[in-house]
Every structure is written in C-alpha cells, then in structure tokens.
Amino acid sequence: xxxxxxxxxxxxxxxxxxxxxxxxxxxxxxxxxxxxxxxxxxxxxxxxxxxxxxxxxxxxxxxxxxxxxxxxxxxxxxxxxxxxxxxxxxxxxxxxxxxxxxxxxxxxxxxxxxxxxxxxxxxxxxxxxxxxxxxxxxxxxxxxxxxxxxxxxxxxxxxxxxxxxxxxxxxxxxxxxxxxxxxxxxxxxxxxxxxxxxxxxxxxxxxxxxxxxxxxxxxxxxxxxxxxxxxxxxxxxxxxxxxxxxxxxxxxxxxxxxxxxxxxxxxxxxxxxxxxxxxxxxxxxxxxxxxxxxxxxxxxxxxxxxxxxxxxxxxxxxxxxxxxxxxxxxxxxxxxxxxxxxxxxxxxxxxxxxxxxxxxxxxxxxxxxxxxxxxxxxxxxxxxxxxxxxxxxxxxxxxxxxxxxxxxxxxxxxxxxxxxxxxxxxxxxxxxxxxxxxxxxxxxxxxxxxxxxxxxxxxxxxxxxxxxxxxxxxxxxxxxxxxxxxxxxxxxxxxxxxxxxxxxxxxxxxxxxxxxxxxxxxxxxxxxxxxxxxxxxxxxxxxxxxxxxxxxxxxxxxxxxxxxxxxxxxxxxxxxxxxxxxxxxxxxxxxxxxxxxxxxxxxxxx
Amino acid sequence: xxxxxxxxxxxxxxxxxxxxxxxxxxxxxxxxxxxxxxxxxxxxxxxxxxxxxxxxxxxxxxxxxxxxxxxxxxxxxxxxxxxxxxxxxxxxxxxxxxxxxxxxxxxxxxxxxxxxxxxxxxxxxxxxxxxxxxxxxxxxxxxxxxxxxxxxxxxxxxxxxxxxxxxxxxxxxxxxxxxxxxxxxxxxxxxxxxxxxxxxxxxxxxxxxxxxxxxxxxxxxxxxxxxxxxxxxxxxxxxxxxxxxxxxxx
Numbered sequence: 140x141x142x143x144x145x146x147x148x149x150x151x152x153x154x155x156x157x158x159x160x161x162x163x164x165x166x167x168x169x170x171x172x173x174x175x176x177x178x179x180x181x182x183x184x185x186x187x188x189x190x191x192x193x194x195x196x197x198x199x200x201x202x203x204x205x206x207x208x209x210x211x212x213x214x215x216x217x218x219x220x221x222x223x224x225x226x227x228x229x230x231x232x233x234x235x236x237x238x239x240x241x242x243x244x245x246x247x248x249x250x251x252x253x254x255x256x257x258x259x260x261x262x263x264x265x266x267x268x269x270x271x272x273x274x275x276x277x278x279x280x281x282x283x284x285x286x287x288x289x290x291x292x293x294x295x296x297x298x299x300x301x302x303x304x305x306x307x308x309x310x311x312x313x314x315x316x317x318x319x320x321x322x323x324x325x326x327x328x329x330x331x332x333x334x335x336x337x338x339x340x341x342x343x344x345x346x347x348x349x350x351x352x353x354x355x356x357x358x359x360x361x362x363x364x365x366x367x368x369x370x371x372x373x374x375x376x377x378x379x380x381x382x383x384x385x386x387x388x389x390x391x392x393x394x395x396x397x398x399x400x401x402x403x404x405x406x407x408x409x410x411x412x413x414x415x416x417x418x419x420x421x422x423x424x425x426x427x428x429x430x431x432x433x434x435x436x437x438x439x440x441x442x443x444x445x446x447x448x449x450x451x452x453x454x455x456x457x458x459x460x461x462x463x464x465x466x467x468x469x470x471x472x473x474x475x476x477x478x479x480x481x482x483x484x485x486x487x488x489x490x491x492x493x494x495x496x497x498x499x500x501x502x503x504x505x506x507x508x509x510x511x512x513x514x515x516x517x518x519x520x521x522x523x524x525x526x527x528x529x530x531x532x533x534x535x536x537x538x539x540x541x542x543x544x545x546x547x548x549x550x551x552x553x554x555x556x557x558x559x560x561x562x563x564x565x566x567x568x569x570x571x572x573x574x575x576x577x578x579x580x581x582x583x584x585x586x587x588x589x590x591x592x593x594x595x596x597x598x599x600x601x602x603x604x605x606x607x608x609x610x611x612x613x614x615x616x617x618x619x620x621x622x623x624x625x626x627x628x629x630x631x632x633x634x635x636x637x638x639x640x641x642x643x644x645x646x647x648x649x650x651x652x653x654x655x656x657x658x659x660x661x662x663x664x665x666x667x668x669x670x671x672x673x674x675x676x677x678x679x680x681x682x683x684x685x686x687x688x689x690x691x692x693x694x695x696x697x698x699x700x701x702x703x704x705x706x707x708x709x710x711x712x713x714x715x716x717x718x719x720x721x722x723x724x725x726x727x728x729x730x731x732x733x734x735x736x737x738x739x740x741x742x743x744x745x
Numbered sequence: 746x747x748x749x750x751x752x753x754x755x756x757x758x759x760x761x762x763x764x765x766x767x768x769x770x771x772x773x774x775x776x777x778x779x780x781x782x783x784x785x786x787x788x789x790x791x792x793x794x795x796x797x798x799x800x801x802x803x804x805x806x807x808x809x810x811x812x813x814x815x816x817x818x819x820x821x822x823x824x825x826x827x828x829x830x831x832x833x834x835x836x837x838x839x840x841x842x843x844x845x846x847x848x849x850x851x852x853x854x855x856x857x858x859x860x861x862x863x864x865x866x867x868x869x870x871x872x873x874x875x876x877x878x879x880x881x882x883x884x885x886x887x888x889x890x891x892x893x894x895x896x897x898x899x900x901x902x903x904x905x906x907x908x909x910x911x912x913x914x915x916x917x918x919x920x921x922x923x924x925x926x927x928x929x930x931x932x933x934x935x936x937x938x939x940x941x942x943x944x945x946x947x948x949x950x951x952x953x954x955x956x957x958x959x960x961x962x963x964x965x966x967x968x969x970x971x972x973x974x975x976x977x978x979x980x981x982x983x984x985x986x987x988x989x990x991x992x993x994x995x
Contacts, residue, residue: 415856421853421854421862422867647834653834653847653903655796656794657824657848657907658851659858663855663858666858667843671836671837671839672838675838
C-alpha cells in the first residue's frame with residue numbers, strides 16, 4: 140500500500156532530520172570538536188609562535204657579530220665621592236641614573252648612538268665576569284633606548300660594569316645550511332617521483348592489456364591446452380633459469396679485456412640479426428614444411444643462446460666501463476656509477492627475465508600442443524575425455540602443489556603431507572572434475588579469468604596507500620629514497636594499469652575488427668589497432684600520475700621513504716618550525732612548477 | 746567458390762540473427778545482399794570470415810571448412826578475403842599509408858610487426874594501390890584528416906593489399922552521398938571485372954543493386970527470402986523482402 144498522506148510525509152522528514160542530528164552529534168563526539176581548545180589563550184599563544192616561525196622560513200641569514208658597550212658603575216655607592224670617567228659620546232654609550240646604586244634597587248638605563256632599530260640585552264658584570272641579565276631593549280630610529288632595571292645583589296668594593304650587547308649583521312645575506320639541505324632533498328624528491336613514474340609506466344602498460352575486458356573476452360582455450368600451459372609455465376621457468384645460469388657461468392669464465400668484449404658483442408649482435416632475418420622471413424605465401432620449421436626452430440634457439448651470452452657480455456662490459464668512468468669523470472662520476480649499477484642490476488635480472496620468457500614460451504608451445512591434441516581427437520569423445528582427465532589431473536595437482544608451497548612459505552607449516560600430498564590430490568580431483576564438466580563445452584573463457592584475477596590484484600594494491608607500502612619496503616631496503624621509489628612505483632603500477640585499461644576498453648571497436656579481418660594475429664591487432672588509439676589518453680594519464688607522484692614523494696619521507704618529507708618531519712618533531720617552513724615553501728614551489736610543466740606538456744603533446 | 750550451408754547464428758540473449766541460410770557464390774560473381782536493418786546482413790558477412798562465430802551450419806570456401814579452421818588456418822583464409830566497412834574502420838591516428846599497409850598483416854611475420862617493419866615491396870604496393878583509388882597524394886596524412894569518400898577509398902586500398910580473392914563489403918556506401926556512392930561502387934565493380942575478385946556487398950538502395958549486382962540474395966529476420974538476378978525483384982517480391990507496408994524509393 141502506498142501511503143502518501145501529508146502527515147506521514149512530514150513524519151518521515153522529521154525522522155530523517157532526527158537521524159541526521161544523531162549522526163552529526165556522534166561525529167562531534169568522536170572527532171573531539173572543542174571550542175575551548177580553539178579559544179584557550181595558551182593554545183593561541185603557541186599557534187601565534189608557530190605561525191610566526193612559519194612566516195620566517197630559514198633560508199637567508201646574515202653572519203652576526205656581537206657588539207658590547209660597557210659602562211662602569213659602583214654597587215653599592217662608595218663612601219666618598221668618587222667620580223666615574225665621562226662616557227665617550229662619539230660612539231655608542233650608556234648612562235645609568237643614578238650613577239651608583241644599592242643592590243636590589245631600581246635604576247634607569249639609557250643608551251645613545253646605538254644601531255637604529257636593533258634589539259639587544261643589558262647585563263650586569265660583577266668582577267667574577269659572570270653575566271647577569273638585567274633586561275632586553277629595542278632601539279628607536281635614532282639609536283636610543285631607555286629601560287628600567289634592577290641591580291642584582293652583587294655588592295663589591297671596586298668598579299663594576301653594566302654591558303649592553305647587540306648583534307650586528309655583517310656583509311650580505313647568504314643561504315643557510317637549512318636551505319642547502321632543503322635544496323638537496325627537493326632534488327632527491329623530484330627524481331624519486333621521476334623514477335617511480337617511469338618504473339610504474341613500464342609495467343603498467345603491459346598489465347593494462349590484461350585488465351581490459353574487450354581484449355581478454357575473446358581469449359579462450361581448450362582444457363587440454365590450458366592444462367599443458369599450466370604445467371609448461373613452471374617447467375619453462377626452471378628450464379630458462381638453468382639455461383641462463385649455465386650461459387652466465389660460461390660468460391664469467393671468459394676473462395678478456397673490454398675491447399675483446401666490445402668486439403664480440405658487435406659480432407654476436409650481427410650474428411643474431413642475420414639468424415633472425417633467416418629464421419623469421421618477412422612474408423610467406425605458403426606454410427613451410429616440417430623440415431624448414433625444425434631448422435628455423437634450431438636457428439632461433441641458437442639466436443636465443445647467442446643473445447643471452449651477448450647480454451651477459453654487455454653487462455660485464457658495462458660494469459667495467461662504469462667502474463673506470465666513475466674514477467675518471469670527476470664531478471660527473473655519478474654517470475659512471477649509473478652505468479655500473481644499471482649493468483649490475485641487468486646482470487642479476489637476465490636470469491630472471493630469461494626464466495620468465497622461457498616459461499612463457501614453453502607454456503605457449505605446450506598450449507598449442509594441447510590444442511593440436513584436442514583437434515586430432517575431435518572424432519573420438521572417449522579418447523578426448525581421457526586425455527582431458529589426465530592432463531586436468533596433472534595440471535590441477537601442479538597448481539595446487541605450487542599454491543601449497545606458497546602458503547607454506549608464509550606460514551611455515553613444513554609438513555609435506557599437508558602442503559604437498561593433500562593439495563596435490565585435491566587439485567588432481569578438481570582437474571578430473573573440470574575435465575568431466577567441460578566434456579561437451581570445448582572452450583574455456585580463460586581470458587576473462589585472467590582479466591578478473593588481474594583486476595582483483597590491482598584493486599587490492601590500489602587500496603593500500605604508498606605511504607603504508609613504504610613501511611614494508613623500508614624493512615626490505617632500508618630507510619631512504621630507494622624504499623620510496625619502490626613503494627611509489629608499486630602504487631603507480633596499480634593505479635595506472637586501472638586507468639590505462641579503462642582507456643583500452645573505450646577504444647573504437649571498428650578498427651579492431653578491420654585489422655582482425657586482414658588475418659592479423661592478436662599481437663598484430665594490438666600493435667596496429669589498439670596502440671595508435673590509446674597513445675593520447677596514455678600520455679595524459681601518465682602526466683596526471685606524474686603530478687600525483689610529485690605530491691606523494693614530498694610526504695613519502697614521513698614513513699622513511701626519503702625525499703624532502705624526511706627532513707620536514709624531523710624538523711617538525713624537533714619543533715624547528717623555521718626550517719620546516721623552508722621545506723614547506725620548497726614543496727609548494729616544486730609542486731606548482733611541476734603542475735605548470737605538465738599542463739604545458741599535455742597541451743603540446745595531446 | 747563459396748558455399749554457405751544451413752548457417753545459423755543465435756546471439757547471447759537468444760536473438761536469432763541467421764536462420765538456416767544456404768546459398769552458393771561462384772568465383773567472380775558480384776552478389777548483393779539486401780534486407781531491412783537488423784535482418785542479418787552484417788552478421789552473414791561477418792560469419793563468412795568468422796569475425797562472428799556462427800552457432801550452427803558450415804561455410805566452405807574453395808573446399809576449405811572456414812567454420813572448423815584453427816587459428817593458423819583462419820589467418821590464411823582471412824588474408825585472402827578483403828573487407829570494406831560502412832564506417833570505413835580506419836585507425837584514425839595512423840597515417841593513410843600505415844592503414845593501407847595493415848592489409849598485409851596476414852602475410853607479414855608477427856615478429857617483425859613488433860618493430861613496425863613492412864617489406865619494401867609492400868610499401869611500394871601500398872603506394873600503387875593508393876594511386877589506383879586516386880589518392881596517392883594523401884599517403885602521409887593522418888587518416889582522420891580525409892573526407893568520408895577518401896576514407897572509404899583507403900578502406901578499399903587496404904582490402905586490395907590483401908590480394909583478395911573475395912571482398913566482403915558491409916554497406917560500403919551507406920555513409921556516403923549518392924555521387925560518392927557511385928564512385929565507390931565503381932571501384933568495386935572494376936576490381937570485380939578486372940581482377941576477377943568475388944564481391945559480396947550488402948546494400949540499401951535498389952537502384953545500386955540493379956546497376957552493379959549480378960545476383961541478389963535477400964534476408965528477412967534472418968531467413969533467406971530471395972535468391973536470383975536483380976531484374977526479378979518486382980513489387981510482389983519487394984513486399985516479401987521489405988514487408989508489406991514498404992514503399993519503393995529511388
């Protein structure tokens with residue numbers, strides 16, 4: 140029944156207002172909104188102090204010199220009349236009235252001919268030469284001051300002194316140490332953002348294709364092919380690691396000079412190019428025969444072998460060259476150390492990359508084999524089912540044992556029965572079950588599965604702020620900008636992949652269809668139909684992310700990630716607000732400049 | 746020779762787009778496919794090169810089963826079938842010459858495509874095709890800087906790059922004005938007659954059908970309702986194809 144009488148309506152409105160009131164009242168309580176604190180004089184005083192400090196960033200300063208003016212006095216007044224020397228009125232001088240006084244009595248001190256509008260202090264100096272504070276003064280525009288002060292309880296027979304000390308600026312203003320530190324750190328910050336953005340883009344571009352629904356939804360696979368790919372992946376990784384390891388060991392035994400290295404790199408590059416030209420003809424009208432294919436595979440394998448060797452030699456050469464550049468380049472030695480560490484990192488990465496590539500290759504070949512088996516057996520459902528069950532069981536077992544090993548790594552169960560045998564059995568059973576279920580349905584939507592997995596991982600990563608990620612990286616690589624680079628890169632990958640993939644999803648389908656219709660492979664379709672369409676939005680999102688990364692890199696130091704934030708949080712904790720102010724100013728300037736730069740570039744490029 | 750046997754396509758959601766369609770096209774024929782919007786013309790053409798996977802039936806081309814082809818075989822089949830689209834489907838931000846060269850993708854090795862390399866012969870050929878459709882001077886412009894008629898010519902040049910034995914044209918002139926429509930249709934006719942390319946062309950206007958086609962097949966709600974020479978379409982046939990309320994225009 141629809142009740143819409145005016146009474147009911149106003150009751151409903153009243154209820155909504157009441158609920159709103161309760162929500163905000165609770166909000167006030169939990170966030171501890173307090174007008175008392177805002178208006179308390181003590182808080183206001185601290186606020187004033189901090190704001191004034193912030194308004195005086197510690198950037199420029201003068202060298203200071205102390206300047207003292209003495210006036211002799213008697214405390215207490217001597218018995219006879221002793222005359223004090225007349226003050227020299229050509230320079231700054233002080234007059235105390237009365238000219239002699241009892242301890243603890245009030246006196247009036249006047250100063251003349253001081254620096255105009257400067258501050259200083261008046262001290263009482265007994266014969267022991269300790270300085271006893273009598274008060275502060277500020278001179279007027281004519282260099283005159285007058286204060287009322289009390290004589291300290293230090294009676295003595297001989298003449299004592301009162302001394303006015305002012306500080307005078309010498310020479311021209313110069314940059315403070317804080318300014319230098321801030322400059323160094325702000326440079327670090329900008330490059331932190333640059334590296335994080337670059338690393339992020341490099342991984343986000345390929346990942347974004349896996350997270351694009353329109354590209355992935357057509358990727359399907361038969362169970363046999365999927366199962367063989369799943370088995371082929373870890374097997375290929377193992378094979379690739381072995382292969383690269385052997386080649387690496389071999390290349391390490393080649394102890395030659397850099398010139399021989401360079402020559403062999405050039406020669407092997409030419410050899411690889413020629414082999415590729417032969418093994419990958421640009422166009423073919425007919426499908427090649429079995430013999431030709433085998434020969435090509437062999438040559439491709441040789442080319443891979445020579446390329447891996449070439450990479451190892453290249454990194455070795457890079458290390459040598461970087462090392463000597465570092466020694467000889469003087470103030471540009473960082474270039475040498477860049478070459479050195481880049482080569483060193485590459486050297487470590489080669490094995491991993493080769494292993495991953497071999498994994499992908501073996502997986503692809505195994506998948507193709509699976510498909511061939513599937514097509515061969517198209518007339519025999521029983522045989523096909525048997526093959527599917529066998530392969531499904533194997534793949535399921537392999538997958539679950541891998542997952543079990545992963546779980547074991549986290550929780551250290553170390554019981555082979557729990558982590559290998561039972562999951563293996565369960566996986567095998569699930570594989571058989573999958574084979575039984577997919578008997579009639581030939582094609583599995585593997586692309587969509589990958590799409591959902593990628594999306595889930597990206598969403599999870601994106602929900603963790605880089606400021607939190609950096610905590611883990613600080614434990615791994617230590618406090619400093621490198622941890623910040625890693626954390627920001629990871630967050631950039633997650634965020635950019637999402638943005639990029641949405642752009643891939645919104646491209647025009649027509650060109651995609653047209654390129655597919657020419658007989659292009661999936662890879663060619665991406666290169667000729669997808670990439671030209673996504674370049675402008677990719678550039679624009681990269682700029683946007685660059686802006687975010689500059690902002691983030693200024694505070695990533697709060698959690699130990701290096702950059703200017705590290706300095707800023709230190710100074711805030713030390714209550715050194717003038718230094719903190721310098722750093723805040725630097726952040727504002729850099730962020731504004733990067734904003735302008737990126738909007739200018741966006742206009743030019745897009 | 747193209748043989749379509751009992752072709753059926755049911756889309757997800759149960760829409761029956763093609764219902765048991767069978768016909769044969771001998772080599773070198775200019776076949777027009779007519780019918781109302783939504784009658785299944787586009788689906789039919791896309792099933793032939795399997796841009797859309799049919800639900801049932803068989804397509805044989807030169808004796809080869811297209812419907813059962815593996816990915817590798819499909820690539821070899823597709824590269825011999827050029828396709829021309831209503832909305833041209835050019836890659837807007839690429840240059841005209843790149844769009845034309847894309848027609849060779851079925852032939853070039855994917856590994857070389859990674860580094861955007863086409864053989865020299867192909868580049869020469871692309872220029873020749875552009876000259877053939879009369880826009881040789883536009884080769885280095887961006888595709889979206891061209892007018893509609895010029896874009897469609899690029900689309901035709903792209904199809905010709907495939908050395909096609911058959912061209913599937915999906916309403917190639919529906920987005921163009923009548924004068925341009927004739928010029929585009931004349932190119933298709935030229936390639937049909939000079940190069941002996943089989944042409945399957947879906948069309949809206951009957952005068953174009955009468956002027957260019959050797960034979961017509963008509964679809965209505967996914968069913969084949971007419972198969973014969975264009976001259977046989979009289980008023981009675983017309984009502985069968987387009988529904989009894991339809992009026993002849995043009």
